[in-house]
Amino acid sequence: MEKKLNKAEGYRKLLKIVVTLLVLIGLLGMMYSDEVKPIAEQRMQYVKSEVKGKLLELKSGEILSQKVEMQSDSFETIEIMYQNFQGQETDVLTLGIEDAEGKIIGQWEMQLTNEVIDHQTEGIKVLQFNADETIHIKDREVYTLNLELSGFPEDRLYFYGTESLHDKANINGSENEQALAVNVLGGKAGGVRYFFFGIAVLTVFGMGIILVLLLRRESVEKIFVGSALVFGVIYMLVIPPYAVPDEQAHFVTAYNNSSEILGKETVKEGNQAVLQEREILSDPSGHYPTKERYIESMNGLLGKTYNHSGEPVLGGKVLDMPKISYAPQTLGITVARLLHFNGIQLFYMGRMFALITYVVITYWAIKIMPFAKMVLFVTALLPMSMQQAMSYSYDMLVNAIAFFMIAYFFHLIYKKERVENKDILIISVCTAIIAPIKVVYIVIIGLGILIPYQKFGTKVKKWTCAFILGLAGVIPTVITRIVSMADMIGGSQGNSELLGYEVYGGVYFLKHLGELPKIFIETAGEMTSYYVNTMIGKQLGWLEIEIPYLVIAGFLVLLLISAARKRGEKEMINMGSKVWIGILSGLCCILICFVLLISWTEVGEQVIAGVQGRYFLPVVPMIILLFRTKYIVVDEKFDRVIMMSTAILEIATVLSVLHIVLPR
Known part of the structure; x- marks a missing residue:
């Protein structure tokens, strides 16, 4: 009888998995039919110009020349945009x-x-020149388009100008004020079918894994690993190279670190990194995700090598950051170079190493968290967390280590009976890594105050350990960041030159201390909603991929309920501890804003500039734990609901990204 019941239960679980996956396949099929299929019939647009500025007049007998940097290894159509033609049909x-x-x-x-x-x-009126067959060219090379009008002397063509191209147009040897508005098109974008199919397979496969893990009642940390790896890879594909803020600068820095390891040429001409692989998307337009970028990345991953000179190129300035900031990405790049991967495969290898590092560190954070594991689970899987986790940004390492430190402190406060030397060593190493990258997060070590002194043996030993942790953060920060910090406090002249306006600098507020409260109050009133939205992931990419509010609201609800106490859980955070956690969280948020105030905000502005919600991610678990109360108690099964809901919202996020990017 028992075997029959177990068998019946197994069939019920299998039916749940099959039905859920069929529904998901149906939704993906509808998206393919309604959106992807029509887009696949459109032409690939390799160079796109936005009409802007003055018109260019071409007289009969004159030659208009325009240099264009090609963004592909072939094309089939050239479109020239114009406003008016004054001439004859001949x-x-x-x-x-x-x-x-x-x-x-x-x-x-x-x-x-x-x-x-x-x-x-x-x-817009266009003159469309179609080639009889595909014309093969060198990717990223500059070509010159020459237009000549033949007709009566008084005939004229008035072309649209643009600011989308680097070089200005030239008419009969004289440089014009504008560039010529030109589009370069390829064949049909049939590759988006295969790209979408790949994303769909990964999504269905990933959801299947998550469902199996949930129905087998695996631990939270194991389900996190499955979810983070699957969705991390999907995010990696739908957010192409350089589409994460400042990723090009982060990449060239990690690449330069790899060159040092391999003994290759590193920097030249103003601290710019030397890139050996010409296929790498080193052009500035690479940050804008389009269907063409998807197809280019897909082809590169499959081994296609684009036409190139094979000579090294300059990829941008190397950032002055501690090398540990990019250690996983640097290792991934180095392995890819040793295996002779092409440039795009190399780029994704670095991203993959970043994702794996994030998953491993966060796995241990969730595992050692004594209670409220779902807080870390949901925070680590927020769309913004996942975008940064699979990128070259050092946010990946900062976020993961911050989550681990918070979990470890709670482990010492509520679970472990005695603090050992290895515990201090672990926390010290984490502090030494995170502080030089973003010193404001050193505030997290303040959680150590909540560890009862009896666990140390004596009060003296407790404060000695606190002093050691402080030194672990201060010493590497002073060694690696003292110059940049001094510049920032003194007025950050370098930043003023970069931004084109005078920033406050720390010295300003020594003389005008009374302005600080007003600026912070004004910023909080105007920007809090923006910070919360962008922290969750309302705007992905370079803040131009808008995720629906319904999805963001869903993640926010999951965050707030993730701290709920489970039946049988005895651990509670008393009011005194909550006050201290609140002070630490608030202090960290204030420091984040203050740094951007003195280094990024123009003198006279009353709202702090440059602050994005993702900067608050490392302390989100501390903030959410403030909502934990003994009055709200949920069943153990509630965790499964949260994890399943998180997966559904992740899929909604991915499909939203595709919905926005594919039509571009």
């Missing part, structure tokens, strides 16, 4: 394309008939 416009050596790689003639000149794209 007039001819000739387009020739030359490479850097002056060799003509393509030439077309277009008779400007009424039918031709009436063609429009997105409401």
